Amino acid sequence: MTSLPSLLGDIDPTSDRAVFLQIADHLREAIDRGRFKEGEKLPSEAELVEHYGVSRMTVRNSFSVLTGEGLAHAEHGKGVFVRPRPPVRRLASDRFARRHREQGKSAFIVEADAAGSHPQVDSLEVKEEKATQDISARLGSVRRVLARRRRYLLDGRPVEFATSYLPLDIARGTQIAEPNPGPGGIYARLEELGHHLDHFEEEIRARMPAPSEVRTLRLASGVPVIHLIRTAYDTEGRAVEVCDTVMAADAYVLSYQLPAT
Amino acid sequence: MTSLPSLLGDIDPTSDRAVFLQIADHLREAIDRGRFKEGEKLPSEAELVEHYGVSRMTVRNSFSVLTGEGLAHAEHGKGVFVRPRPPVRRLASDRFARRHREQGKSAFIVEADAAGSHPQVDSLEVKEEKATQDISARLGSVRRVLARRRRYLLDGRPVEFATSYLPLDIARGTQIAEPNPGPGGIYARLEELGHHLDHFEEEIRARMPAPSEVRTLRLASGVPVIHLIRTAYDTEGRAVEVCDTVMAADAYVLSYQLPAT
């Protein structure tokens, strides 16, 4: 193995940059230059303590900078590793186009199969509940809604958690209220019920996850979430569904095609 | 002031949840419930040390959890404060529609003025440079490009940093290569030059910022960035511009309108 000094350099005691930041800089630069590759183990705390001649807390402070940036992650009992960039799922803006609903399976399953990954959908929950203020506003002042919650996994890793909200007068008693909405998903059912879809509106935010989201998506530290809220409108201009989706940001690229007119 | 005990409760020594996480939980819950409002000062480290009977590093550890989540931020010499949610800028998917180019001022300025904020654009840089591999691939194997860099500020706060790349054979010697591209921006110039725009493609990612981005956008810790890469295509299917934009995620909501067909 290459010696640490040649990989990492030394602390500059004259610099007014904090020691732990200098160490973080060294490590970050080494990672950026490929001296440490994805998934590879970084020097242990003890090794860095000896190399730099600082206390262990200082080294840990440096690591916490890197993990906060999403560059590294610690594994108890093993070491600190360069965080590998997971394969990303591309969400195209035409993923809800009518032609895609013809196929029996859901878009998520079809696409993942095509990409050679193993898709799963779990923690189905379908129930009626009180609409939050936000959902109510988006759906046009409804009081109670049907909520369909599900979590999507790719090769065993949770990547997305989504909840669809539908007005009760549309969904109650239909197949939409069943755990399995049938081929083409709920959008196909909505159209069969006479709610012809006209357009979608998607709102996108990015933020750090709440603790519950960290658990549900098993997020590593330093990984933000993409929060997408999609509202589906029928040809009469009525909002017929709101879908609230939280995605692990390191697993997604969203892609939109827009006319220039 | 309400006493700390009533606001925050106590450590559960039988729990196997780490003490600093329990303290973080207490503070987070108090913030969520509105016991501490936006911009308000949290109890000082010393106060929490006394209240919980733990060491200062443990309290600091708790704070670092909250700042990592983007819920709080520390100000040296003053205290730790609940991070206020800044006003967000809404980017509509039709913001580059032809009709918006008629007006003289740039979209950013017009929109910000309308929202009552004070917009600024700075650090103009326009120069020819070698295309990165990625940019070259997106523009169709060009070697050198014209790069237009600028930073956008709202009420003095940097919120966005953008670079437009254009093939030299299109941009060289035109007003596009000037610092001020004129009314309607470079898209208006491209159309005047005969490159009629057909559609845009936008790719969206979210991630934690690199250190240089933290500096450029003066990002608080716990704030991710939205990385948007837009490619503009003309009616002949040629990519005529790639715009690479990094936005402070807490300042933006992206909004897209999609046909359901």
Added chain:
DNA sequence: CAGGCATACTCGTATAGACGAGTGGGCAAG
């Protein structure tokens, strides 16, 4: 040979103390 245990190495949590530096209020000198 197989299973289990000891051990060494890893990171996780917590303590106690020291000094530095930014902030703001009050007091004293001009």
Added chain:
DNA sequence: CTTGCCCACTCGTCTATACGAGTATGCCTG
């Protein structure tokens, strides 16, 4: 009254130490 200094309070950085808990390896025992 104004200026300037001091001080108290704040967070920032760093050291040194201790113990706990997860992991991997190799040896020892049965």
